[in-house]
Amino acid sequence: MFGKKKAPQAAEEVQIGNPDFLIEVQQISKIYHEGQENEVRALDDVSLTMKNGEFLCILGQSGSGKSTLMNILGCLDIPTYGTYFLNGQAVSDMKPSVLSGIRNREIGFVFQGFNLIPALTALENVELPLIYRGIGREERRQMATEALVSVGLENRMTHRPGEMSGGQQQRVAIARAVAAHPPIIMADEPTGNLDSAAGREIMEQLKALNEQGTSVILITHDIHLAQMAERIVTLQDGRIISDRPASEEGSV
DSSP: OOOSSSSOOOOOOOOOOOTTSSSSEEEEEEETTTTSSSSSEEEEEEEEEOOOTTTEEOOOOOTSSSSHHHHHTTTTSSOOOEEEEEEEGGGGSSSSHHHHHHHHHEEEETTOOOOOTTOOHHHHHHHHHHHHTTHHHHHHHHHHHHHHHHHOTTTTTOGGGGSHHHHHHHHHHHHHHHOOHHHHHEEEEETTTHHHHHHHHHHHHHHHHHHTTEEEEEEEEHHHHHTTEEEEEEEETTTTEEEETTSOOOOO
């Protein structure tokens, strides 16, 4: 299921990352079909760091490696080579079952396609991952309600996805991502299925979350969206070609 990693270290040696960083990526590569004629280097010797509370954008066109990097940062995959530290822990060396637990506690995901269940209300959609976390009915109902209120949907809690606009559905997805108060929100092309007005609304929601202390990672191909972040890391052909403040002018 996962690619080959570097040789394991001795059992007594524990790798610890720099405590100044929320995320620390050291020379990671992700290689598919390694050593074969159809070998693909989706990521090639990528290193980056991110501090708590940052709003970071990973920018790149299709095939640049940004989705692969997102999967690794989101603990959905591990690198073929290199090390990834999350909160000082070397998660790149962990088993899938352990990664799943870290992902559940540390990261909230917002995807382009909303990923809501049509038969459930907004409140029930937000509650669903809280059920998987083993949170009791009364507590999860309160957490889900607070999350929907925070994104301005207090009057839409009993509506199903088909009864809401695309922007409202994406706000439900954001509420679902933040309900358990994860320290990181990872948004993968969150405005891709929205018109420009709804897209701006969603970006303002993400900025507001960041201002409240949540670390946000935005994955996009759109330079205009990227410039709403604090910092832009641009990928091309699996490599970082620039890492700059978003206030600087420029494009891919």
